[in-house]
Amino acid sequence: xxxAKAYDPKSAEESHYQRWETKxxxxxxxxxxxxxxxxxxxxPPPNVTGSLHMGHALQHTIMDVLIRRKRxxxxxxxxxxxxxxxxxxxxRKVVEQLKKVDHKSPIDIGREEFVQRAWAWKEQYGNxxxxxxxxxxxxxxxxxxxxxxxxxxxxxVRNVFCTLYDEGWIYRGLRIVNxxxxxxxxxxxxxxxxxxxxxxxxxxxxxxxxxxxxxxxxATTRPETMLGDTAVAVNPSDDxxxxxxxxxxxxxxxxxVIPIIADEYVDAEFGTGAVKITPAHDPNDYQIGQRHxxxxxxxxxxxxxxxxxxxxxxEGLDRxxxxxxxxxxxxxxxxxxxxxxxxxxxPICERCKTIVEPILSDQWFVKMDEMRDLxxxxxxxxxxxxxxxxxxxxxxTAWLENLKDWTISRQLWWGHQIPAWYDEDxxxxxxxTEAEVREKAGGKELRQDQDVLDTxxxxxxxxxxxxxxxxxxxxxxxxxxxxPTDVLVTGRDIIFLWxxxxxxxxxKFTGKTAFDDCxxxxxxxxxxxxxxxxxxxNGVDPIEMFDKFGVDATRIYLASIATGADIKWNDVGxxxxxxxxxxxxxxxxxxxxxxxxxxxxHASLIEHGGFSLPDKWIISRLxxxxxxVNAGLEKYEFHTSVSLLYHFFWDDFCDWYIELKxxxxxxxxxxxxxxxxxxxxxxxxxxxxxxxxxxEDLWLKLPGVSSSLLxxxxxxxxxxxxxxxxxxxxxxxxxxxxxxxxxxxxxxxxKIRNIRAEMNISTAIKFSVHVAANSSFQGVFRANEAQIxxxxxxxxxxxxxxxxVPRASAKAVTNDASIAVPLEGLIDFDVExxxxxxxxxxxxxxxxxxxxxxxxxxFVDRAPAEKVAELRERSAELExxxxxxxxxxxxLD
RNA sequence: GCCGUCUUAGCUCAGUGGUAGAGCACUCGCUUCACACGCGAUAGGUCGUAAGUUCGAAUCUUAUAGACGGCACCA
Numbered sequence: 001x002x003x004a005k006a007y008d009p010k011s012a013e014e015s016h017y018q019r020w021e022t023k024x025x026x027x028x029x030x031x032x033x034x035x036x037x038x039x040x041x042x043x044p045p046p047n048v049t050g051s052l053h054m055g056h057a058l059q060h061t062i063m064d065v066l067i068r069r070k071r072x073x074x075x076x077x078x079x080x081x082x083x084x085x086x087x088x089x090x091x092r093k094v095v096e097q098l099k100k101v102d103h104k105s106p107i108d109i110g111r112e113e114f115v116q117r118a119w120a121w122k123e124q125y126g127n128x129x130x131x132x133x134x135x136x137x138x139x140x141x142x143x144x145x146x147x148x149x150x151x152x153x154x155x156x157v158r159n160v161f162c163t164l165y166d167e168g169w170i171y172r173g174l175r176i177v178n179x180x181x182x183x184x185x186x187x188x189x190x191x192x193x194x195x196x197x198x199x200x201x202x203x204x205x206x207x208x209x210x211x212x213x214x215x216x217x218x219a220t221t222r223p224e225t226m227l228g229d230t231a232v233a234v235n236p237s238d239d240x241x242x243x244x245x246x247x248x249x250x251x252x253x254x255x256x257v258i259p260i261i262a263d264e265y266v267d268a269e270f271g272t273g274a275v276k277i278t279p280a281h282d283p284n285d286y287q288i289g290q291r292h293x294x295x296x297x298x299x300x301x302x303x304x305x306x307x308x309x310x311x312x313x314x315e316g317l318d319r320x321x322x323x324x325x326x327x328x329x330x331x332x333x334x335x336x337x338x339x340x341x342x343x344x345x346x347p348i349c350e351r352c353k354t355i356v357e358p359i360l361s362d363q364w365f366v367k368m369d370e371m372r373d374l375x376x377x378x379x380x381x382x383x384x385x386x387x388x389x390x391x392x393x394x395x396x397t398a399w400l401e402n403l404k405d406w407t408i409s410r411q412l413w414w415g416h417q418i419p420a421w422y423d424e425d426x427x428x429x430x431x432x433t434e435a436e437v438r439e440k441a442g443g444k445e446l447r448q449d450q451d452v453l454d455t456x457x458x459x460x461x462x463x464x465x466x467x468x469x470x471x472x473x474x475x476x477x478x479x480x481x482x483x484p485t486d487v488l489v490t491g492r493d494i495i496f497l498w499x500x501x502x503x504x505x506x507x508k509f510t511g512k513t514a515f516d517d518c519x520x521x522x523x524x525x526x527x528x529x530x531x532x533x534x535x536x537x538n539g540v541d542p543i544e545m546f547d548k549f550g551v552d553a554t555r556i557y558l559a560s561i562a563t564g565a566d567i568k569w570n571d572v573g574x575x576x577x578x579x580x581x582x583x584x585x586x587x588x589x590x591x592x593x594x595x596x597x598x599x600x601x602h603a604s605l606i607e608h609g610g611f612s613l614p615d616k617w618i619i620s621r622l623x624x625x626x627x628x629v630n631a632g633l634e635k636y637e638f639h640t641s642v643s644l645l646y647h648f649f650w651d652d653f654c655d656w657y658i659e660l661k662x663x664x665x666x667x668x669x670x671x672x673x674x675x676x677x678x679x680x681x682x683x684x685x686x687x688x689x690x691x692x693x694x695x696e697d698l699w700l701k702l703p704g705v706s707s708s709l710l711x712x713x714x715x716x717x718x719x720x721x722x723x724x725x726x727x728x729x730x731x732x733x734x735x736x737x738x739x740x741x742x743x744x745x746x747x748x749x750x751k752i753r754n755i756r757a758e759m760n761i762s763t764a765i766k767f768s769v770h771v772a773a774n775s776s777f778q779g780v781f782r783a784n785e786a787q788i789x790x791x792x793x794x795x796x797x798x799x800x801x802x803x804x805v806p807r808a809s810a811k812a813v814t815n816d817a818s819i820a821v822p823l824e825g826l827i828d829f830d831v832e833x834x835x836x837x838x839x840x841x842x843x844x845x846x847x848x849x850x851x852x853x854x855x856x857x858x859f860v861d862r863a864p865a866e867k868v869a870e871l872r873e874r875s876a877e878l879e880x881x882x883x884x885x886x887x888x889x890x891x892l893d
Numbered sequence: 894g895c896c897g898u899c900u901u902a903g904c905u906c907a908g909u910g911g912u913a914g915a916g917c918a919c920u921c922g923c924u925u926c927a928c929a930c931g932c933g934a935u936a937g938g939u940c941g942u943a944a945g946u947u948c949g950a951a952u953c954u955u956a957u958a959g960a961c962g963g964c965a966c967c968a
Contacts, residue, residue, distance in 0.1 A: 006928075194967095272968080273968090275968045276968070345966085345967065390897085391896085391897050391898065391963085395897070395964085399963090402965090496963095523962095549930095560906090565899090565907095566898095566899085566961085567905080568904095572904085572905070572917050575917085576930095577916095578930065579916095581930085583927090583928065583930080585928080585930095587927065592927095639906095639907070643915075646915090646916090655932085658927075659932095750933095753934065754933095754935085756922095756933085757922065760921085760922080793925085849912070850912075856948060857948085858947095859949065860948080861948075862947090862948045863949075
C-alpha cells in the first residue's frame, strides 16, 4: 500500500466520525462486559447561543482524552453531551430578531408567542455548537443528548423548587438586589462584575438641619438617590454631630423631613462622617433602615428612569440625567458644598456591561445555610478534588464559608417559569402543577408568577437530571450506573456559579456526590496576552485552526498546555503538532511501503533470543513510555504525556529506530517489518485519545489488524482503534542495559557526525573511524557496526583497546569511548585545536564544580551516600575525558 | 483592603531540593531511496530583584518590583 506523501487531516476527519457515531462506538452499550466498571463525565452544557471557542476546544479535548482512554481500558464509558437554555442570552437574541424582522416588542406579541419564537430560535440556531463538537472528534453519546428545558429536566426543576420551598430553603422576600436596567431583570451577585472608573465624582450635599442655622453635609457618588433618602446617619460617638442626633433635616428638592439617626455602621473617619440613607437603593442603607424602622422610598423605574416618587421635576428622567439635575438644583440652592474627583468601582452587568442599580425588590431566594453545609462538608473532605489543587481547593472552600443567599428569580420569559401562583390577596401557593395548586388555593382565581428561574438553577441539577432523575422518577439505570460522575472539566469562571451548586443540589436530592474530581482548565488568551473577546478582536476560531492545521494538531496542542495554566495562543504551537502528525503519517508510510508479507503480530515483540540492540531498546522505550504516559494521565498531567509521546515517536521511533532498521526493512525482512508495524500499532493506540483521526486512519491501514486486537469488552465490534486496549506498559520489558548500550551507540554516532560537521567534511567523503573502548562496549559497537557506519556515513570502523591514529586526526570522547577520525589532507589543525579546547573548557567547568562540591566535607558528610558516589563517578569520568582530550590536543603540535 | 497566581533561552512554554529543558526563530551544512510539515550539527539562560533556610535553591521561607486573577468595600 502506498500512502500520499503528506497527511491530509480533512479526509481523515470526514471519513471516520460518522462511522464511529453510527456504529454506536460512543455509547456505553457498546461495552459487552457485564462486569465492566463505569466511567462518566457530563459536559458543561454550552449555551445554545454560543459557538465553539478555544475554551470549549480545550475542555472538550481534555474530556475526550479521558473518555477515550477509559473506553480503551474496558470501562463502560459515558460522556454525556447537552446544551443550556441560557436565559438572558436567548431572550436577548429573540428580542433583537423580533425588533429587526417584525418591528415588535415582546409585549406586543405576548408571553406565549414569545416563548414559541424562542423555541424556534433554539431549533434553528441552537445546534451550531453540537455540529462543531462532531468536527472536534468528541466521543459523546449523542443518544443521551440533553437540553436544560427538556421535559424531564423541567419536571426536575419544578420538583426541586417545590421541595426546597416546602422545606423552607427557598423563600420570597423584599431585598436589595442587583438590577440590570437594560435586561430589566435581577442578577445574582455572581453575575455582577466590576469596573473601575478613575474619573468618578464624590458629591458633597448640604442638608439644612431644622430648628438650627446649620447644615449637615453628606457625600455621595449617586446624588440622584438623595430623592429617596429617609434619614441621615452619624456615628453615635462622633462629637461633631452628637447634638444633632434626634433632630431632623429638611431634605431639599422633596419637601420631606427626615431624621438624623445614630448608627455604629457609620465610619466617622470617612467623608464627612454623615451618611445619607437610602434604604431602597443601597444594601447597607437597607440594613440601617431595618434597624431604625425607616421608610423605603423607591425612586426608580425598572429601566432606571426616575419614577413618580422622585417628584414631578425628576419623573421620567434617566438616572444619569437626574444626577446632573440634582447637582444643578443643589447649586442653585447654594447647598452644593463641593465635588471631588474620586476613583470608584461600579457594579456592571456581566453580559451587557450596563451599570447595575441596587434596588429594593421582591424576589425569590435560596437560603444558603443548609445548602452551603452540604457542599462545605464535602469540600472539607476534599470533594471534589481540584486539579490543579492550588489555588482552587482553598478558594472554593473559603467562598463557601462566606456564602450569601442566592437570588434565583429572573424577569425573563425564556426559562423555567417559577411554579408559584398568587391569589388576589397576594397569597403564595407553590406546587408542581397548576391543578395541584388550585386544590391548595381552594378554587380562588390564581395567577402564576411571571418570572423564570436563574439558568444556573437548572444547570445545578445537570449531574443527575441528565440521568433521568426528575423528582417523580428518582431511580433509573443510568443514575445508578453513572452517578457520581468521575470528573468534571471546566473553567475557573464557573466554579462558584456551577460547580458549587451541582455539589449542593446533587447531594441534597440524590445523596450522592456529583463528581469526585474537578479539572480546572486555564484560559486560552489571545496573541496579545489578553482574554479573547469580540471587543478586543483577538479571538482565534477553533474551526479556522482545524481547517489550517487539522483537528488532531489543534487537540494535542491544547492538551500540551500544563493543566490549569493560562496560555497565549500561538499558531506555531499547533503547526508543531501538524508537523508531528505528518511525521507519524510518513513513518507509517515508510513501514507500509515495505510491508509485503508482514503484519501486526504481538508475538513478534516477545524476545526469543534473536533481537538486535535496537529492537531491545525500542521495546524498552515503548514500555517505559506507556508506563509514563499512563502515570501522567492518572494525575491529569496531560502535557507530560503529550511530551512523552512526541519524543517517543519523533526521536526514538523515527530518528533512531527507523534509521537503524532501514536496511533490514527495505531489504524485505518480514521479521523486521512485522516488528516495526507492531510497535507502531501499539504506539498509535497510545496516541489515539489525543489524535483520534490520524491514529484511526493509519491503524486501519496497517497490515494484519484484526478483531483480535480489540479489547475483550468490544470483541464483536467492527475494526477501530478506539476499541482496542490502551497500552499499559510492562516494567519487565524495560531493559536498562539495552538503554545504556543504545545510548553509547547514539553518542558515538553523534560525535562522529559532529566531527564531520565541524570539520566541514562533505557527506560524499566516507572516512574511517577509530574507536577505543573497554571490552564490553567494544562488543556493543561491533555488534552494531553496520548501523554505526551507515548513520555516521563512515566506511570503516576500527575498534580497539587504544587509539592508534596519525597526527592528522579529529578526535572526540564520549562517556564510553574515545574516537578518532584520520583526516589526512582534510583537517584544519586550527579548527581541530579550537574544537578540542572548547570541549576541554566545557568539561573542565563541570569538573571544577564537582571537585568543589566533593571537597566540601559538609556535603560529603550530609548528602546521601548514593549522591556522593554518583558525583565521584562522574568526576572520575570527566577527569578521564579531559585527560584524553589534553593528550589529543598536545599531539597536534 | 484581604487572598491568590505568574515572572525560566529572541518568542511560546515545560520543569517543586541534587550537573537548567522543549518547540519555533537564529547560525552552519544537507535535493541522504518515509517525511523540506524534512535530515544532520551548533549557538543561546547568573531561572524578576534582595535576603534567609540548607552540604546544596529555578524549586522552600521572607521581603520587594512588575503582570494578572478572585473576594470584600465603595458615604
